[in-house]
Amino acid sequence: MSIGFKVDGFRDMERALAGLKRGTAKAVVRRALKKVLKPVAEAADASMFQISVTSKLSPRQRAAASGDFIGSIVSMYIGPIDDEGRGAPHAHLIEFGTGPRKHKSGKFVGAVMPEPFMRPAWDANKAEMLERLKREIWTEIQKTLDRTAARNARAGRR
Template sequence: MSVKMKIEGAGDIERALAAMARGTSKGVMRRAMKKTLKPVADDADASQFEIAITSKLTPRQKGQARGDRGRSKIALYVGPVQPDGSEAPHAHLIEFGTGPRRHKSGKFVGAVMADPFLRPAWDKNQAQMLKTLRREVWAEIEKSVERATRKAAKAAG
C-alpha cells in the first residue's frame, strides 16, 4: 500500500528545504519521516516479525513497488522483517489470510485466517501522522541550520 501525503500551507517548509543542499534536505525529511512512522511500527503487533522502517527494498520488492523512486523523492517503507533482519515473504499470508488450499490430488491442506497486524496500526496512527510530520520536519530543519551555523563558525575561527 502506498500513501501520498500533500501538506497544504507548508510553503515555509518547502522554502526552508529548498534553501538547503539536496542531500541535507533529504536527510531532514528522512529523519522526520522515520520519527513520524515510529508509532505505526510500535503498534503493529506481529509476534513472529519485527517491524522495520526502511528506504531499502529487496530486488523482489523493488519490482513490485510503484516506481516512487526519484532523485528528489523520499520513500520510506514500514513492514515486517524476520528477527535476523531478512525479508519476510510470508507476512502477507498472515496479514490477509489465505483461501482454502488443496494439493493437485484434492487433499485439503488448510486455510489461514487473516490476522492483520500492520493495517490496524496504520489506521490508528494515520490521523496524527501529518501533524507529527510537520512538527518533526521543523525540528529537523532547525537542527540542521544550527549544525551548519556551528560548522561555519568553526571554519571561520
C-alpha cells in the same frame, strides 16, 4: 470514500527545504519520517514480526515497488522483517490470510484466517501523523541549520 482536510505550513516548509542542499533536505525528511512512523511500527510490533522503518528495499522488493519512485524524492517503507533483518516474505499471508488450499490430488490442506497487524497499526496512527510530520520536519530543519552554523563558525566562515 474520500476524506478532506486542510494542512497549513507545508509551503513554507518546502521553501525551507529548497534552501538546503538536495542530499541534506532528503536526509532531513528521512529522519522526520522515521520518527513519525515509529509509533506505527511499535503498534504493529506486538505481532509475531519485528517491524522496520527503512528507505532501503531488497532487490525483490524494489522490483515490486518500482512504481513508488515515480516523481518521489524520498520514499520510506514500513513492514515486517525476519530474525536476520531481511524482509519477511510470508507476512502478507498472515496479514491478509489465504483462501482454501488444495493439492492437485484434491486433498484439502487448510486455509489461513487473516490476522491483520499492519493495517490496524496504521489506522490507529494516521490521524495525527501529518501534524507530527510537520512538527518533526521543522525540528529537523532547525537542527540542520544549527549544525551548519556551528560548523561554519568553527571553520571561521560566516
